[in-house]
Amino acid sequence: MVGVTYTYMVATAHALIGGVVAASVSNPLLGVTLAAVSHPLVDVIPHWDFARGWRDKPKTKLFIESSLDVIVGVTLTTALFSQGVEPRYFAACILASIMWDFLEAPYWFLKRKIPPFYWAYQIQHRMQGRTGPKWGILTQIVTVAVIIFLVSKL
Numbered sequence: 001m002v003g004v005t006y007t008y009m010v011a012t013a014h015a016l017i018g019g020v021v022a023a024s025v026s027n028p029l030l031g032v033t034l035a036a037v038s039h040p041l042v043d044v045i046p047h048w049d050f051a052r053g054w055r056d057k058p059k060t061k062l063f064i065e066s067s068l069d070v071i072v073g074v075t076l077t078t079a080l081f082s083q084g085v086e087p088r089y090f091a092a093c094i095l096a097s098i099m100w101d102f103l104e105a106p107y108w109f110l111k112r113k114i115p116p117f118y119w120a121y122q123i124q125h126r127m128q129g130r131t132g133p134k135w136g137i138l139t140q141i142v143t144v145a146v147i148i149f150l151v152s153k154l
Contacts, residue, residue: 015073018097
């Protein structure tokens with residue numbers, strides 16, 4: 001893989017965090033807010049993901065990898081945390097938890113500095129904790145496991 005400096009935590013990790021927030025926090029305003037705020041906070045932790053090398057990847061490959069990541073994340077999160085949670089609230093928490101990456105996607109694919117997409121990219125780029133796949137995947141697993149444990153205790 002070409003040496004790259006930009007990475008983003010996988011959407012699966014963010015979706016899992018959004019799902020556990022929905023399942024653990026009964027107040028929708030608080031839950032959606034926590035899910036949205038969780039994204040940049042956990043992105044600070046060094047990690048790796050499929051978007052690594054996004055500038056050099058064929059856009060079709062980036063789209064397929066990113067789409068599969070979202071599909072796996074939403075499916076796994078639904079299987080684990082959706083029971084007993086109002087579906088619209090559950091979906092809103094998941095969407096809020098991954099919306100930062102969705103906001104960046106137009107910049108990734110069009111490479112044009114169009115607000116607010118480029119702004120979202122700039123904010124996230126400055127906050128990213130970066131590492132390679134070996135440690136980056138491990139830090140994501142540990143981070144998500146700890147957050148799931150802590151939030152589920154609320």
